Amino acid sequence: MTHFTRRGLLLTAIAVSLSLSACSGAAGGGAGRPASTGGAGEAPDFSLPTLDGKTARLSDYQGKVVLIDFWSTTCDPCIAAMPHLVELYQKNKDRGFVVLSIALDGPESRSQVSNVVHQRGMVFPVLLDEETTVTARYNPKRELPFTVLVDRSGSILRKRGGYQPGDEAALEAEIEKALGSP
Numbered sequence: 161m162t163h164f165t166r167r168g169l170l171l172t173a174i175a176v177s178l179s180l181s182a183c184s185g186a187a188g189g190g191a192g193r194p195a196s197t198g199g200a201g202e203a204p205d206f207s208l209p210t211l212d213g214k215t216a217r218l219s220d221y222q223g224k225v226v227l228i229d230f231w232s233t234t235c236d237p238c239i240a241a242m243p244h245l246v247e248l249y250q251k252n253k254d255r256g257f258v259v260l261s262i263a264l265d266g267p268e269s270r271s272q273v274s275n276v277v278h279q280r281g282m283v284f285p286v287l288l289d290e291e292t293t294v295t296a297r298y299n300p301k302r303e304l305p306f307t308v309l310v311d312r313s314g315s316i317l318r319k320r321g322g323y324q325p326g327d328e329a330a331l332e333a334e335i336e337k338a339l340g341s342p
Contacts, residue, residue: 203228203310206294208262208287211277216260216285223312224256225338227331230289230299230306232264233272237323238305242280244328248335249284255339256312259284264304266290307331311338 203226207217218226229245231238249259261282263273267290277286289295292302299306303321309331311317317338320331 201316203308203314203316204297206297208289208294211263211273211286211288216287218260218310218314221258221260222314224258225252225312225335226310227257227259227335228298228308228310229259229261230264230295230304231261232304233269233276234265235304239276239280240325241305241323241328242276242282244331246281246283248328248332252335252339253284257335257339261286262289262294263287264289264292264295264302309334309338 203218205217205219207215210216218228227245227248229241231242233239245259245261249257261277261284263286265273265288270288273286273288276282287294295302298308298319299321301321305323306319306321308319309317318334320327
């Protein structure tokens with residue numbers, strides 16, 4: 161194997177590794193685990209267009225427990241986590257829980273967002289952050305998937321990057337705890 165071939169293989173391996181860690185959020189968590197941080201103050205309000213052409217604001221959901229989920233159609237861990245978010249929403253929506261699903265896909269892949277939303281049964285609001293203004297405020301490292309849990313008073317309870325099977329149990333416990341306080 162020539163020096164150039166070995167170097168090309170090494171560069172390819174590095175590029176694949178970086179793209180996987182960027183999608184999974186492993187860059188912030190170490191040892192392959194997603195990053196998780198505690199509360200980070202007040203959740204800044206935002207306004208984004210929804211997939212169905214309306215506008216949604218975080219402040220529209222004041223008094224509810226809100227899970228803000230940043231995702232993309234090109235992120236496999238995002239798609240893997242989605243059935244669990246749908247289940248958590250269905251189970252808790254009548255108790256004051258909402259998921260605001262923020263797609264980071266650009267205008268060129270908007271139809272893919274619609275397809276994934278339909279295929280995955282995403283019945284909660286799906287917002288479009290095509291210019292990444294909300295992402296820059298909440299998730300400057302652009303980890304995917306990335307979730308922010310906001311309590312009824314508008315305070316951030318936790319931020320978490322990445323998804324691995326089993327993470328939904330910890331998220332469900334955090335949501336239950338937040339919903340327990342009216």
